[in-house]
Amino acid sequence: MQKLEFKSKTQKLCSLALMLAMSLIIFTVEAQIPVPVAIPGVKLGLSNVITLFMLVKFEKKDAAAVLLLRVILGSIFVGQGVYFLYSIAGGALAFVAMAVFLALSKCQNIWFAGVLGAIFHNVGQILVAIAIFESAYVGYYFVVLAFCSVITGVFTGVTAQVASSYRVK
């Protein structure tokens, strides 16, 4: 999959700003959608579409920068403070998992990176929860979160794959 080429630094800066704005909008709108299951940590994870799209189309460090800024600004705008640690740990693990998979698969089967990203996001969340509560009992949540993640991960992954298949002029 071809990376995007930028004619100037300004064009690149604008593209990155646009990506950040889009992921923040998705993140904010998603926070307003009620989730039908009362399990802490379950959500659609739609803003992962942007991270995945950027991993395919942009340089890795740019994708990482946008992800980091989205997590920080996202917790300021919508989240409560306590969720920041969960977001950052989940986001970082998901990012690494997706980047490794895309490097191995040479950007084929992008949808599966969405599934992996969602599951590794849960791994990060659960590790933080175990550290905060100092209890292995919260590990029970992992199976429930993973089940929801496989479903939502397929959707975000397919969305990112379709989005990446368009040629950008």
Next chain:
Amino acid sequence: MKKSTLVLIIITATMLVTSGVGTWWVMRKNDNAKIAKVYQNDTLLYEIDLSKVEKPYTIEIKGENEKLNTIEVRNGEIGVVSASCPDKLCVNMGFAGDSYLPIICLPNDIMIVVETEGDEFDAKT
């Protein structure tokens, strides 16, 4: 369809089934609910023998910044009935005793674990 795609679809389906069975396993009704342990900020606040509760009663747990959770204890069941946090997830989770999942309130750092008799699993690691 490429072979690699097919393999990944099979892996995804396997993960879905495995975690689905796992979800059913932890969400199944816990009939042997016995000892409830209420933790706040990693400290054990209450240890309640649920089978000896005759009349339902409530406990209020206060946290910093006027955080407040009200916990109701009934025979064989324990749950959060009101919370000062905005998402109310711990309230919506219902009563433990319904499942093996511990009830947790992330904003107020409260965890309720229901242990069954003969449960060897160690809460504190």
